[in-house]
Amino acid sequence: MNRIIKTVSLFVATTLLAQAQTPNPIKVNVAQPVSEIQPTMWGIFFEDINLGADGGIYAELVKNRSFEFQKPLMGWKIERKTFHEGEVLIQNRADKNTANPRFVSVKVENAQKGDLGLTNEGFRGMGIKNGLRYDFSVMYRQSGSPVKVHAELLDAKGQVIGEGTLTPSQTDGQWHRQAVSFNAKATEAKGKLRLWFEGNGQIDLDMISLFPEDTWKGRPGGMRADMIQKLADLKPGFIRFPGGCIVEGFDLNNRYQWKKTIGPIEERQLIMNRWNIEFAHRPAPDYFQTFGLGFFEYLQLAEDIGSEALPILNCGMACQFNSAEVVPMDQLEPYVQDALDLIEFANGDINTTWGKVRAQMGHPAPFNLKMMGVGNENWGPQYIERLKVFTKAIKAKYPNFKLINSSGTDPNGDRFDYLNKELRAMNADFIDEHYYRAPEWFLKNAGRYDSYDRNGSKVFAGEYASHTNNGASASNRNTWRAALSEAAFMTGLERNAAVVQMASYAPLFAHVDGWQWNPDLIWVDNLQSFGTPSYYVQQLYSLNRGTHVLSMTQNNQPLIGQDSLYASASWDKASNEIILKIANNNSQAQVREIQLDGVKKLDPNAKLIVMQSDPNSVNTFEEALKVSPSEKKIVVNAKTKKVSLELAPYSFYVVRIKTL
Numbered sequence: 001m002n003r004i005i006k007t008v009s010l011f012v013a014t015t016l017l018a019q020a021q022t023p024n025p026i027k028v029n030v031a032q033p034v035s036e037i038q039p040t041m042w043g044i045f046f047e048d049i050n051l052g053a054d055g056g057i058y059a060e061l062v063k064n065r066s067f068e069f070q071k072p073l074m075g076w077k078i079e080r081k082t083f084h085e086g087e088v089l090i091q092n093r094a095d096k097n098t099a100n101p102r103f104v105s106v107k108v109e110n111a112q113k114g115d116l117g118l119t120n121e122g123f124r125g126m127g128i129k130n131g132l133r134y135d136f137s138v139m140y141r142q143s144g145s146p147v148k149v150h151a152e153l154l155d156a157k158g159q160v161i162g163e164g165t166l167t168p169s170q171t172d173g174q175w176h177r178q179a180v181s182f183n184a185k186a187t188e189a190k191g192k193l194r195l196w197f198e199g200n201g202q203i204d205l206d207m208i209s210l211f212p213e214d215t216w217k218g219r220p221g222g223m224r225a226d227m228i229q230k231l232a233d234l235k236p237g238f239i240r241f242p243g244g245c246i247v248e249g250f251d252l253n254n255r256y257q258w259k260k261t262i263g264p265i266e267e268r269q270l271i272m273n274r275w276n277i278e279f280a281h282r283p284a285p286d287y288f289q290t291f292g293l294g295f296f297e298y299l300q301l302a303e304d305i306g307s308e309a310l311p312i313l314n315c316g317m318a319c320q321f322n323s324a325e326v327v328p329m330d331q332l333e334p335y336v337q338d339a340l341d342l343i344e345f346a347n348g349d350i351n352t353t354w355g356k357v358r359a360q361m362g363h364p365a366p367f368n369l370k371m372m373g374v375g376n377e378n379w380g381p382q383y384i385e386r387l388k389v390f391t392k393a394i395k396a397k398y399p400n401f402k403l404i405n406s407s408g409t410d411p412n413g414d415r416f417d418y419l420n421k422e423l424r425a426m427n428a429d430f431i432d433e434h435y436y437r438a439p440e441w442f443l444k445n446a447g448r449y450d451s452y453d454r455n456g457s458k459v460f461a462g463e464y465a466s467h468t469n470n471g472a473s474a475s476n477r478n479t480w481r482a483a484l485s486e487a488a489f490m491t492g493l494e495r496n497a498a499v500v501q502m503a504s505y506a507p508l509f510a511h512v513d514g515w516q517w518n519p520d521l522i523w524v525d526n527l528q529s530f531g532t533p534s535y536y537v538q539q540l541y542s543l544n545r546g547t548h549v550l551s552m553t554q555n556n557q558p559l560i561g562q563d564s565l566y567a568s569a570s571w572d573k574a575s576n577e578i579i580l581k582i583a584n585n586n587s588q589a590q591v592r593e594i595q596l597d598g599v600k601k602l603d604p605n606a607k608l609i610v611m612q613s614d615p616n617s618v619n620t621f622e623e624a625l626k627v628s629p630s631e632k633k634i635v636v637n638a639k640t641k642k643v644s645l646e647l648a649p650y651s652f653y654v655v656r657i658k659t660l
Contacts, residue, residue, distance in 0.1 A: 041501065046241045074285075140206075347366045480613045536611060596657070
C-alpha cells in the first residue's frame, strides 16, 4: 500500500513539476485589432556620409570633375614626358560663374598621345566591369585647330582596359559639351581614367565625367543600380533625405541648400561635406558634395521605389556640436521661404515659379510631397522659437502638410525632456527621436512606447542603430547580436504603431575604403554591395508590415523581455494573414505554444521565416548571406487554432498564417 501511495505521489509531483515548467501559451487576439499600422511605418534614412552619394549611389566615377575642391587638382595627376611651364593651368572665373568657377586649361605643342595627360583616381579607385559601356563626356572650349582627347580606362597595374577618342567639333571659343562611349575589356575594382592630349593649341576642360551604362533605370548621369536595388528590395514606406548632420552643416555657410542642388549639373554649386573634417581619426580631405545627386533626384528616387519622400531642411541653425551658429530671428525669412518654395517645387502646378522649374527638369507631374522635417537634431529654446515661425508659415499655406520636429540627439535627459514637453504643447505632428545605443538599451526599451499618449503627437524613430562598441570605431561591427537587439526593440515599435508611425535605421550606406561612421546598414566597394544582418531585420519588418496591430500577450502581458522573448503581431487586411514576430535573445532554445483567438478557420500550412546565428556573426563580401533569412513551411493546428514554435538560441522569427 505504501509503495502504491509513493508511486501515485511521485506521479502527481512529476505532473505538477511538468505543468509548472510548461509556460502558458502566448495569446493573439485576432478578432479585435488594436490600431492601424501606417504604410510609412518602416522606411530608410539617407545621408551623404561614408561616401554615400559621391563615390556611392551617384554613379559618377570621376572625382573632382570640375576642379572645385579646395585643392583644385585633388584626385588628378599630371602625366608628362617633358615639363613645359604653363602647359596645365587651373583658371578661375568666379566673377562670371560663382557656382562653377574653375576649369583646367591644357596647352600642347605638336603633342602626340603619351606626351601630356591627366589621370583621375576616382573615389578610392573606379569600379570597371568587363564588357560594359562607359560614357565619357566633357565641357570644352577652344579656338583654332582642335585638340584631340584620348580617354583610357586603366586597371590597378596601369594597363589599358578600355579606350575612346574625342575630337572636339567646335572651335568658336564658346563652351560646348561632347561625349564618346566605349566598352571595358576587363573587370577592375581599383581602376583609373587617363586623358591624353594630341595636337597643337589650347583646350579648356570642365565637368570631366565618366558614367557606366548600367545606372538605375538606365538614366544617363544616374545612380548606381546595385545600391538602389538594395533600397528597392526593402520596399520602404518613406525615404528621408539628405540627412542628417549635413543638413545643419559645420556652420551656416556649409549647410545644405536645396535650391543649389537642382537644374543643370554644371550650375550646382559644390560645397565641402562636413564629414570631411568631423573625425580626426577618420579624415576624408577629398569628401565634397557635387550635388549631381540633388533634391530633384531624391524626389525621383522616392517615386521610383514607391516611397513617400521626407526632405529635411535647415531651420536656421548650424550643428550645435560644431559652430553652434544661428541665424538671427529677424533674418530667418529666407530659410522659411526655402521651405515654402520646396513644397511648390515638389507639388506646384507647372505655371507656378518652382513647379515650372520641376517641369523643365523633366517631371511636369507633381511629386505629391506630404511632409518635411524642420531641423535635424537641433535643441534648446533657440530651436523652438525658430520652429514656431516655420510651423506658422507652412501651416498657414498648407494646413494638411505634416512637419517632423527634432527632439535633439538623445532619447532622454534634460534636452529631450524640454523638447518633448514643448513640442507636445505645440501639438507637433511628429517628434523625431534618435537613439544610438548598446544592445542592452534596445532590449530594455522594448516597452518604451507602451505608456505614450495614444492621442498626442506621433513619434518618428528617425535614426537608430545598436552599437556593440563606441560609434565610428572599426570594432563597432554589424553583428547579429546588434541586429537581434534591434529586432527585439522593433516589436515594441510595431506594437505601439498608434504612437510610432515612422522608423528608420541609420546610417544607410558605407564604403569599405571611405567610411566615417560605423555600423551601417549596407556596405559597398566599387563593384558590389551587401546587406548586414540589420539590413535583413529591417527588410523582414518592411515586407511583413501588416495593416493592423494585434494584441499578443503571455499571462496578459506583452512580451518585452520575459525569458528573453520579445514579440508583436499584426493583421494584413489585403492578404487575410496573421503575422507574428518573435525574437529569442536567450542562449537556450525555447518552445512556445501560440493560441490564435477570435478566428474561425485557418490554413494549416503556414510560412516560417527565421534568422539565427552566433551573436558575433557578421556578413562580408565573401559571405554576404551568412546571416540572412531562410524560409520553410510549418503546420498550424487548424482545429485548436494553435501553432507550436521551437525558438532557437539567438533567433528571430516571422510567421505568416492565412485565415480562410
